[in-house]
Amino acid sequence: MKQSDDYIKQFENGKVSRRQFFKYMIGLGLSIPTINSILAAAGPGVMASTPVRGGRLRIAMAGGSQTETLDPAKSYCYTDGQRCQSLYNTLIRPSSSLTPEPELAESWEATEIADEWIFKLRKGVEWHNGRNFQAKDVVYSLRRILDPKTGSGGKAYLADVADLKAEDSHTVRIKLKRSDVDFPLVLTHGNFRIVPDGYTDFDNAIGTGPFKLKSFKPGHGCLLERNPNYWKSGLPYVDEVESFSIPDNVARVNALLAGDIHLLNILDPEFTNKIESSPGTRVLSSPSGLRVPFIMKCNVPPYDNPDVRLALKLLMDREKYNKIVYGANAQIGNDHPIAPIYSDFCDAIPQRQHDPEKARFLLKKAGVDGFTFDLHVSDVGIGGKKGALVYSDMAARAGVNVKVIKEPTDGFWKAVWLKKAFLICSWSMRPTASMQMAIAFTSNSSWNDTFWKRPDFDKLLLEARSTFDKKRRKELHCELQYMICDDGGTIIPSFVNLLDAASTKVKNIILHPSIDSGFRNIPEACWLES
Secondary structure, three states: OOHHHHHHHHHHOOOOOHHHHHHHHHHOOOOHHHHHHHHHHHOOOOOOOOOOOOOEEEEEEOOOOOOOOOOOOOOOOHHHHHHHHHHOOOOEEEOOOOOEEEOOEEEEEEOOOOOEEEEEEOOOOEOOOOOEOOHHHHHHHHHHHHOHHHOOHHHHHHOOEEEEEEEEOOEEEEEEOOOOOOHHHHOOOHHHOOOOOOOOOHHHOOOOOOEEEEEEEOOOEEEEEEOOOOOOOOOOOOOEEEEEEOOOHHHHHHHHHOOOOOEEOOOOHHHHHHHHHOOOEEEEEEEEEEEOOEEEOOOOOOOOOHHHHHHHHHOOOHHHHHHHHOOOOEEEOOOOOOOOOOOOOOOOOOOOOOOHHHHHHHHHHOOOOOOEEEEEEOOOOOOHHHHHHHHHHHHHHOOOEEEEEEOOOOOHHHHOOOOOOEEEOOEOOOOOHHHHHHHHHOOOOOOOOOOOOOHHHHHHHHHHHOOOOHHHHHHHHHHHHHHHHHHOOEEOOEEEEEEEEEEOOEEOOOOOOOOOOOHHHHHHHOEEOO
């Protein structure tokens, strides 16, 4: 065995911390980028032993409330997503390189101009109640998304669907209003998990996923049990998955260190050293398009004034902010939602600089130079609370008063998000740049949390979706990113690595840049080492 392989095995088995691993590998003459590439290619679990069956996987989630749901069409928080990922499947899943891979759909094809798609479905798949999965289930699930009464955030992604029908028991045809070359990737989104035809009793959820529902009480917890008839041969390995909320960061980390849980999501960067240096635990860090943005409601004063929005952006010293809040676990953002991980990232937009003098000028021009900006924050976003205080200090140094209001994590999405005028939340990445912009910035999206409405933006986004030429599509996406950066109601200082933590007893963890296939996907393939 090569020395490097020995170190990888030691790291995987929890014998050395991440910091020690890097030290050893650097000692072998390897550069940090090379070491990161080794970890990215291998992923935690690559050196793991033979799979072990049995046990209960215990997961502590950062958020939770009485509004938790097992209805995938309505799921919108990490806790909902974790459970729905284990109960249901999508037609298609995103690969680690953000390309579409088969899930419930075995194959798909499109017309020459990509305005009509035919999906061939997998046969032999059973629902948890023993009924066979069929095309009518897909049609019902997607029509629920399109129905305004459902209130699904995924509706914006299906705005171009003109018709969908079951051609036979295992074939679905979807007709679009206009071309969309990325449409299969659209269907990888978590809201599009497939449910049984006509089903509405989601407190007693039935899916095709690796686990079946055993018990569920919103705001308290959820217990899932292994699906013995899962269509992916041999999976899952664990018998049960228990998930519950521990909103407090310290309490969540302490539960992991004490061995009371196996996994936690949304690890605050402040605790990475503690996790890495503790025997039996490890940090899960994956570069991503996750953002923890500052949200301004553009339909209420003073945020309806573009000068105010720009001023608040200029108060942000991004380099300093990222160094203090995230260390090496983030990339600098530029007030638009497309991260460098995307092929359509626009690097032609000048990086916004810290300019407190211009910020003061714009606030005075807008007549709000003495205004107190109430900034609402909780633990729903990685580093959000610390980031709010850092930003408030930056503003104070410029003579601007930003008052940080700490909100309970429990119920944040119900009581604060879409309600308060200035807040910090969290947005996970989507498989395509187009989806990122559609869900949060188009005028008719129910998840447009800045309430920013630009018909010219909406029109241009539709044009980009139907553009086959990659160079031209990137140009259009560049223009869209510039519009958000220049005029939008969001401050995006960072693109944050997906930061979670796990016990070293959890084997076969495969990291992924998308939250829909990253932390949420762990229960399906992992096993517990005794």
